[in-house]
Amino acid sequence: MHAGLEHYLTVSALLFCLGLFGVISRRNLLVIYMSLELMLNAANLAFVALSRFTNNIDGQVMVFFIITVAAAEVAVGLALIVALYRKKQSAHVEDLTSMKL
């Protein structure tokens, strides 16, 4: 079958759902973070596919910005995880209950 816009959007949607399932089901903070990256990438793929098929370059500019912001976010997020690990000696979400009432 010819690969049209729907096919690319399907891959993007499935990848987004995989990432969402990872965020819900995994308990390791780092793997949750990787699943978040997966979801961001799925959104990027949808942007690029729509930009290609509507012949509008703005989508690609947006993906460029998303990649940069994601890199900044990963740097800060991983620094937070390291700081958290220093305090709690664990990167497991079930051990992080200090804000629980």
Added chain:
Amino acid sequence: MIHDIAFYIFAFLTLACGALVIANPFSRNPVTSAMFLVLCIASMAGLFVLLHAFFLAAVQVLVYAGAVMVLFLFVIMLLDLKEEERRKLKVFGLAAGAISVGAVAAILMRLIWVGRPGNGLSAPILEGETRRLGHVLFEQYLLPFEILSLLLLVAMVGAILLSKKDLK
């Protein structure tokens, strides 16, 4: 024709590696997850090439598969995560998550395949996409681009401050 075959190969690789990131039946070590995330991102760069986004494919490989994943691996090796592998999974939570994600997937699939946003749209023959992207980026989006550099500086300062030993 070759384009379609390449699309199916890259799409399969992307989805398979994405599935192995979140649920690997052989190992629950975060390092394997990170390695499959690298593969997933590389095959997604292949999809970007098929969509004529050559510059973004290069940036994807350089920034994600290069810088971001090195950062991930560095942190994984910094933290000693040996005992994480022995935890039991909660069946109820998994089932609830699977059902809700399945519902989201069903909604998205219905949206795509009933609405068919690509109906009547065909990819135009393009030349020099990267040149066009550069023009738009440095003319129309110059201010956001400069703000982005400031954001990177702020993130760098924040990351250094957060990873200091005596966090106030």
